[in-house]
Amino acid sequence: MPSPNTTRRALVRAAACLAIAPLLGLPRRARAQADAASERIELERLVAANRILAHENVVDAFGHVSIRDPQNPMRYVLARSRSPELIELKDLMRFELDGTPVDARDRTPYGERMIHGAIYEARQDVHSVVHLHSYAVLPFTISGVPLRPMIHTAGVLGAEIPVWNIRDEFGDTDMLVRNMAEGRSLAKALGKNTCVLLRGHGAAIAARNVREAVLTAYYLQVNAQVELQALALGGSPRALSPAEIAATTATQFSPLALDRAWEYFCVRAGVEPL
Ligand code: MN
DSSP: OHHHHHHHHHHHHHHHHHHHHHHHHHHHHHHHHHHHHHHHHHHHHHHHHHHHHHTTTTTSOEEEEEEOOSSSSTTEEBSSSSOGOOGGGGGGGEEETTOSSSSSTTTOOOOTHHHHHHHHHHHHTOOEEEEEOOOTHHHHHHHHHOEEEEEEEEGGGOOOOOOHHEEEHOSSSOOOOOHHHHHHHHHHHHHHSSSSEEEEHHHHHHEEEEHHHHHHHHHHHHHHHHHHHHHHTTOOOOOHHHHHHHHHHHHHHSSHHHHHHHHHHHHHTTTTOO
Protein backbone atom coordinates (compact mmCIF):
# COMPACT_ATOMS: atom_id res chain seq x y z
CA MET A 1 0.00 0.00 0.00
CA PRO A 2 1.49 3.41 -0.94
CA SER A 3 2.32 5.77 1.92
CA PRO A 4 0.13 8.86 2.33
CA ASN A 5 3.06 10.98 1.13
CA THR A 6 3.44 8.92 -2.05
CA THR A 7 -0.29 9.19 -2.68
CA ARG A 8 -0.17 12.90 -2.08
CA ARG A 9 2.75 13.41 -4.47
CA ALA A 10 0.99 11.40 -7.17
CA LEU A 11 -2.19 13.42 -6.75
CA VAL A 12 -0.37 16.74 -6.81
CA ARG A 13 1.62 15.69 -9.91
CA ALA A 14 -1.56 14.59 -11.68
CA ALA A 15 -3.29 17.83 -10.72
CA ALA A 16 -0.37 19.81 -12.14
CA CYS A 17 -0.89 17.92 -15.43
CA LEU A 18 -4.44 19.24 -15.46
CA ALA A 19 -3.20 22.80 -15.81
CA ILE A 20 -0.77 22.11 -18.67
CA ALA A 21 -2.62 19.30 -20.49
CA PRO A 22 -4.46 21.65 -22.90
CA LEU A 23 -1.22 23.47 -23.74
CA LEU A 24 0.57 20.23 -24.54
CA GLY A 25 -2.35 18.83 -26.48
CA LEU A 26 -2.25 15.72 -24.34
CA PRO A 27 -4.63 12.94 -25.28
CA ARG A 28 -8.10 12.87 -23.83
CA ARG A 29 -7.32 10.00 -21.46
CA ALA A 30 -4.44 11.91 -19.82
CA ARG A 31 -6.70 14.90 -19.30
CA ALA A 32 -9.40 12.66 -17.81
CA GLN A 33 -6.86 11.19 -15.39
CA ALA A 34 -5.71 14.67 -14.39
CA ASP A 35 -9.35 15.74 -13.92
CA ALA A 36 -10.00 12.73 -11.70
CA ALA A 37 -6.90 13.44 -9.59
CA SER A 38 -7.85 17.07 -9.21
CA GLU A 39 -11.37 16.13 -8.15
CA ARG A 40 -10.02 13.59 -5.68
CA ILE A 41 -8.02 16.38 -4.00
CA GLU A 42 -11.15 18.54 -3.76
CA LEU A 43 -13.09 15.68 -2.14
CA GLU A 44 -10.25 14.84 0.26
CA ARG A 45 -10.12 18.52 1.23
CA LEU A 46 -13.86 18.45 1.93
CA VAL A 47 -13.37 15.47 4.26
CA ALA A 48 -10.48 17.37 5.91
CA ALA A 49 -12.69 20.45 6.30
CA ASN A 50 -15.27 18.39 8.18
CA ARG A 51 -12.63 16.98 10.54
CA ILE A 52 -10.98 20.38 11.12
CA LEU A 53 -14.18 22.26 11.92
CA ALA A 54 -15.10 19.51 14.40
CA HIS A 55 -11.63 19.37 15.94
CA GLU A 56 -11.65 23.15 16.50
CA ASN A 57 -15.18 23.03 18.01
CA VAL A 58 -16.61 25.26 15.29
CA VAL A 59 -19.20 22.51 14.72
CA ASP A 60 -20.35 19.78 17.10
CA ALA A 61 -22.80 16.95 16.41
CA PHE A 62 -24.46 19.41 14.03
CA GLY A 63 -23.20 21.77 11.34
CA HIS A 64 -21.87 20.95 7.87
CA VAL A 65 -19.58 22.03 5.03
CA SER A 66 -19.98 21.57 1.27
CA ILE A 67 -18.26 22.34 -2.03
CA ARG A 68 -19.70 23.09 -5.44
CA ASP A 69 -19.36 19.90 -7.51
CA PRO A 70 -16.01 20.08 -9.39
CA GLN A 71 -17.69 18.14 -12.27
CA ASN A 72 -20.89 20.13 -12.53
CA PRO A 73 -21.45 23.70 -11.23
CA MET A 74 -25.20 23.01 -11.01
CA ARG A 75 -24.56 20.48 -8.24
CA TYR A 76 -22.85 20.42 -4.87
CA VAL A 77 -21.13 17.83 -2.68
CA LEU A 78 -22.12 17.44 0.97
CA ALA A 79 -21.83 14.58 3.46
CA ARG A 80 -24.74 12.34 4.44
CA SER A 81 -26.43 13.13 7.74
CA ARG A 82 -23.55 12.37 10.07
CA SER A 83 -21.47 14.46 12.50
CA PRO A 84 -18.57 16.28 10.79
CA GLU A 85 -15.91 14.66 13.03
CA LEU A 86 -16.84 11.24 11.61
CA ILE A 87 -17.05 12.07 7.89
CA GLU A 88 -15.20 9.85 5.40
CA LEU A 89 -15.00 9.94 1.58
CA LYS A 90 -17.79 7.38 1.27
CA ASP A 91 -20.16 9.68 3.17
CA LEU A 92 -19.99 12.37 0.46
CA MET A 93 -23.13 12.76 -1.65
CA ARG A 94 -23.94 14.85 -4.73
CA PHE A 95 -27.03 17.04 -4.85
CA GLU A 96 -28.87 19.10 -7.42
CA LEU A 97 -29.08 22.75 -6.36
CA ASP A 98 -32.69 22.15 -5.22
CA GLY A 99 -31.46 19.50 -2.74
CA THR A 100 -32.41 16.38 -4.73
CA PRO A 101 -29.77 13.66 -4.13
CA VAL A 102 -28.09 12.45 -7.34
CA ASP A 103 -27.12 9.02 -5.97
CA ALA A 104 -28.52 8.58 -2.46
CA ARG A 105 -28.36 4.76 -2.28
CA ASP A 106 -29.11 4.03 1.40
CA ARG A 107 -27.70 7.35 2.67
CA THR A 108 -29.83 9.95 4.48
CA PRO A 109 -29.06 13.59 3.62
CA TYR A 110 -28.85 16.49 6.09
CA GLY A 111 -32.24 18.12 6.71
CA GLU A 112 -30.69 21.59 6.29
CA ARG A 113 -28.89 20.99 2.95
CA MET A 114 -31.08 23.69 1.34
CA ILE A 115 -28.79 26.31 2.96
CA HIS A 116 -26.03 25.12 0.62
CA GLY A 117 -28.03 24.78 -2.60
CA ALA A 118 -29.75 28.14 -2.20
CA ILE A 119 -26.43 29.94 -1.70
CA TYR A 120 -24.81 28.19 -4.72
CA GLU A 121 -27.89 29.10 -6.77
CA ALA A 122 -27.67 32.77 -5.81
CA ARG A 123 -23.89 33.22 -5.91
CA GLN A 124 -21.82 32.02 -8.89
CA ASP A 125 -18.64 33.16 -7.08
CA VAL A 126 -19.21 30.76 -4.17
CA HIS A 127 -17.60 27.29 -4.27
CA SER A 128 -17.81 26.32 -0.59
CA VAL A 129 -20.41 26.83 2.13
CA VAL A 130 -20.25 26.20 5.89
CA HIS A 131 -23.20 26.07 8.28
CA LEU A 132 -22.40 26.17 12.00
CA HIS A 133 -23.92 26.67 15.46
CA SER A 134 -20.76 28.00 17.17
CA TYR A 135 -21.53 28.79 20.82
CA ALA A 136 -19.53 32.04 20.71
CA VAL A 137 -21.46 33.27 17.67
CA LEU A 138 -24.94 32.53 19.05
CA PRO A 139 -25.22 35.61 21.36
CA PHE A 140 -24.82 37.86 18.30
CA THR A 141 -27.78 36.15 16.61
CA ILE A 142 -30.20 37.16 19.37
CA SER A 143 -28.90 40.30 21.10
CA GLY A 144 -29.01 43.01 18.46
CA VAL A 145 -25.30 43.63 19.11
CA PRO A 146 -23.67 43.55 15.66
CA LEU A 147 -20.90 41.02 15.04
CA ARG A 148 -18.11 42.82 13.16
CA PRO A 149 -14.51 41.93 12.31
CA MET A 150 -12.42 43.18 15.23
CA ILE A 151 -9.09 41.39 14.70
CA HIS A 152 -6.79 41.13 11.69
CA THR A 153 -7.34 37.40 11.19
CA ALA A 154 -11.10 38.02 10.93
CA GLY A 155 -11.07 40.74 8.28
CA VAL A 156 -12.17 37.93 5.91
CA LEU A 157 -15.62 38.10 7.51
CA GLY A 158 -16.29 41.33 5.60
CA ALA A 159 -17.73 44.64 6.79
CA GLU A 160 -21.37 43.57 6.99
CA ILE A 161 -22.69 40.45 8.74
CA PRO A 162 -26.49 40.53 8.42
CA VAL A 163 -28.87 38.66 10.75
CA TRP A 164 -31.65 36.60 9.16
CA ASN A 165 -34.78 35.93 11.20
CA ILE A 166 -36.68 32.91 9.87
CA ARG A 167 -39.85 34.10 11.66
CA ASP A 168 -40.09 37.26 9.53
CA GLU A 169 -41.24 35.28 6.48
CA PHE A 170 -42.13 31.84 7.77
CA GLY A 171 -43.70 32.41 11.21
CA ASP A 172 -43.17 29.90 14.00
CA THR A 173 -41.02 26.97 12.82
CA ASP A 174 -38.54 24.53 14.40
CA MET A 175 -35.92 27.16 13.31
CA LEU A 176 -34.30 24.81 10.75
CA VAL A 177 -33.89 25.69 7.07
CA ARG A 178 -35.91 22.81 5.65
CA ASN A 179 -36.92 23.85 2.12
CA MET A 180 -35.75 25.97 -0.80
CA ALA A 181 -38.12 28.84 0.04
CA GLU A 182 -36.39 29.22 3.41
CA GLY A 183 -32.95 28.64 1.85
CA ARG A 184 -33.54 31.32 -0.79
CA SER A 185 -34.74 33.76 1.86
CA LEU A 186 -31.51 33.13 3.78
CA ALA A 187 -29.39 33.51 0.61
CA LYS A 188 -31.16 36.81 -0.09
CA ALA A 189 -30.29 38.06 3.40
CA LEU A 190 -26.68 36.98 2.86
CA GLY A 191 -26.61 39.09 -0.30
CA LYS A 192 -23.07 39.76 -1.50
CA ASN A 193 -21.63 39.30 2.01
CA THR A 194 -19.47 36.44 3.27
CA CYS A 195 -21.38 35.60 6.45
CA VAL A 196 -24.97 35.68 7.58
CA LEU A 197 -26.24 34.97 11.10
CA LEU A 198 -29.42 32.95 11.69
CA ARG A 199 -31.43 34.23 14.64
CA GLY A 200 -31.30 31.77 17.57
CA HIS A 201 -29.56 29.20 15.40
CA GLY A 202 -26.07 29.92 14.02
CA ALA A 203 -24.40 31.18 10.86
CA ALA A 204 -23.70 30.42 7.21
CA ILE A 205 -20.48 31.24 5.36
CA ALA A 206 -20.03 31.62 1.60
CA ALA A 207 -16.46 31.27 0.34
CA ARG A 208 -14.50 30.95 -2.90
CA ASN A 209 -13.06 27.55 -1.94
CA VAL A 210 -13.09 25.06 0.91
CA ARG A 211 -9.80 26.15 2.47
CA GLU A 212 -10.95 29.79 2.68
CA ALA A 213 -14.31 28.58 4.01
CA VAL A 214 -12.60 26.71 6.87
CA LEU A 215 -10.39 29.68 7.75
CA THR A 216 -13.36 32.05 7.70
CA ALA A 217 -15.48 29.76 9.90
CA TYR A 218 -12.64 29.32 12.39
CA TYR A 219 -11.97 33.06 12.70
CA LEU A 220 -15.68 33.86 12.81
CA GLN A 221 -15.68 31.91 16.07
CA VAL A 222 -12.44 33.49 17.38
CA ASN A 223 -13.67 36.98 16.51
CA ALA A 224 -16.99 36.35 18.29
CA GLN A 225 -15.10 35.25 21.42
CA VAL A 226 -12.88 38.35 21.32
CA GLU A 227 -15.80 40.70 20.74
CA LEU A 228 -17.73 39.10 23.63
CA GLN A 229 -14.73 39.55 25.92
CA ALA A 230 -14.28 43.19 24.86
CA LEU A 231 -17.97 43.84 25.53
CA ALA A 232 -17.62 42.15 28.94
CA LEU A 233 -14.80 44.58 29.76
CA GLY A 234 -17.38 47.30 29.34
CA GLY A 235 -15.79 48.80 26.25
CA SER A 236 -17.15 49.70 22.85
CA PRO A 237 -15.20 47.35 20.57
CA ARG A 238 -13.74 49.06 17.51
CA ALA A 239 -14.15 47.15 14.25
CA LEU A 240 -11.65 47.07 11.38
CA SER A 241 -12.14 49.83 8.79
CA PRO A 242 -13.17 48.89 5.22
CA ALA A 243 -9.59 49.50 4.03
CA GLU A 244 -8.23 47.33 6.88
CA ILE A 245 -10.73 44.62 5.95
CA ALA A 246 -9.50 44.65 2.33
CA ALA A 247 -5.83 44.61 3.33
CA THR A 248 -6.15 41.91 6.00
CA THR A 249 -8.22 39.72 3.65
CA ALA A 250 -5.51 39.93 0.98
CA THR A 251 -2.93 38.86 3.57
CA GLN A 252 -5.02 36.09 5.14
CA PHE A 253 -5.89 34.51 1.78
CA SER A 254 -2.37 34.82 0.33
CA PRO A 255 -0.64 31.44 -0.22
CA LEU A 256 1.82 32.33 2.55
CA ALA A 257 -0.93 32.43 5.19
CA LEU A 258 -3.48 30.03 3.68
CA ASP A 259 -1.00 27.18 3.03
CA ARG A 260 0.47 27.57 6.49
CA ALA A 261 -2.91 27.61 8.24
CA TRP A 262 -4.25 24.69 6.18
CA GLU A 263 -1.25 22.48 7.02
CA TYR A 264 -1.58 23.40 10.71
CA PHE A 265 -5.31 22.70 10.86
CA CYS A 266 -4.97 19.41 8.94
CA VAL A 267 -2.18 18.06 11.14
CA ARG A 268 -4.05 19.03 14.32
CA ALA A 269 -7.14 17.22 13.01
CA GLY A 270 -5.10 14.15 12.03
CA VAL A 271 -5.67 14.38 8.26
CA GLU A 272 -3.27 14.57 5.32
CA PRO A 273 -2.65 18.24 4.36
CA LEU A 274 -3.53 18.05 0.65
MN1 MN B 1 -28.50 24.39 11.72
